[in-house]
Amino acid sequence: MPRKIIIDTDPGQDDAVAILLALASPAELEVLSVVTVAGNVPLAHTSVNGRKIVELAGRPDIPVYAGCERPMRRHLITAEHVHGKTGLDGPELPEPTIPLQAQHGVDYLVDTIRASEPGEITLCTLGPLTNVAMALIKAPEIAPKIREIVMMGGAYFEVGNITPAAEFNTYVDAEAADVVLRSGVPVTMAPLDVTHRALCNDIRLERIRALGNKAGNAVAAMLGFSERFDLKKYGWDGAPLHDPCVIAWLLWPEIFVHRKINVTMEISSPLTYGMTVADWWHVTDRPHNVTFLRDLDSDLFYERLTARLATLP
Numbered sequence: 001m002p003r004k005i006i007i008d009t010d011p012g013q014d015d016a017v018a019i020l021l022a023l024a025s026p027a028e029l030e031v032l033s034v035v036t037v038a039g040n041v042p043l044a045h046t047s048v049n050g051r052k053i054v055e056l057a058g059r060p061d062i063p064v065y066a067g068c069e070r071p072m073r074r075h076l077i078t079a080e081h082v083h084g085k086t087g088l089d090g091p092e093l094p095e096p097t098i099p100l101q102a103q104h105g106v107d108y109l110v111d112t113i114r115a116s117e118p119g120e121i122t123l124c125t126l127g128p129l130t131n132v133a134m135a136l137i138k139a140p141e142i143a144p145k146i147r148e149i150v151m152m153g154g155a156y157f158e159v160g161n162i163t164p165a166a167e168f169n170t171y172v173d174a175e176a177a178d179v180v181l182r183s184g185v186p187v188t189m190a191p192l193d194v195t196h197r198a199l200c201n202d203i204r205l206e207r208i209r210a211l212g213n214k215a216g217n218a219v220a221a222m223l224g225f226s227e228r229f230d231l232k233k234y235g236w237d238g239a240p241l242h243d244p245c246v247i248a249w250l251l252w253p254e255i256f257v258h259r260k261i262n263v264t265m266e267i268s269s270p271l272t273y274g275m276t277v278a279d280w281w282h283v284t285d286r287p288h289n290v291t292f293l294r295d296l297d298s299d300l301f302y303e304r305l306t307a308r309l310a311t312l313p
């Protein structure tokens, strides 16, 4: 039986690749829906992009819901400098033909999880955690029903990518991340520590381009665009592919190195707001609330990702 997932996302080129990977894996994953949130770009763009991506995968049947247009307490911070004005700059994708669902994304999460069996639904979050935190606040009784939250966010050994101390998704809405980490729901975190091991170098990008299908061409164009900024910033020979690590964990946990630890959000210091304080060495007795992904076999990751993308239109 495929595992049922809901993808909460702010696409984003790397979000797009994660969604495509999930939709290319029907034997393992049943994607119930995509819920959008404000993050990389404002909600209006992420909601168009979410629909473009499910259509690119040949899956117009996947419902797309729009969630929150700003973080719980703060003003929205966006990342057009990485992702371009639309958030999905790079490929020429047709305007979506499917409508957005009428229901608000947070209400959809609450209703769907409420109606599910305990342990039935896994939430995959690829952006700020606003929608999930709002759902947990609105309906705390849904927490024990959620099988797991697998999130791209945070960093410890790699520190920050938007401030010296914080990763983008946890920085944009650290209060939301705090709600999630304290919710009691099992969390797996794909922080920069693992995503910085998943570098898309030229050889890997060319293999995706060489697939020659629509999805492969679009992914190559997306990553070609978004990596420019990162290559210059880091000076590495490839840019990190963050969000697909979430889906890869569900598909191939054996390629990851991980440890069960406590992670607590920093939400009060202006200097380190959004930092994920990870007790890697178990120096406190705080509860182990997170499976923290630390490393992965990047050759296997790209080999398997590319093979899955090949199965799409």
Ligand code: BDR
Pocket: 012, 013, 014, 015, 040, 079, 082, 126, 127, 152, 161, 167, 168, 169, 242, 243
């Ligand atoms: C995260 O921030 C966004 O720019 C990416 O889509 C990813 O989710 C990486 O810090």
Ligand code: CA
Pocket: 009, 010, 011, 012, 014, 015, 040, 126, 127, 243
């Ligand atoms: Ca993202």
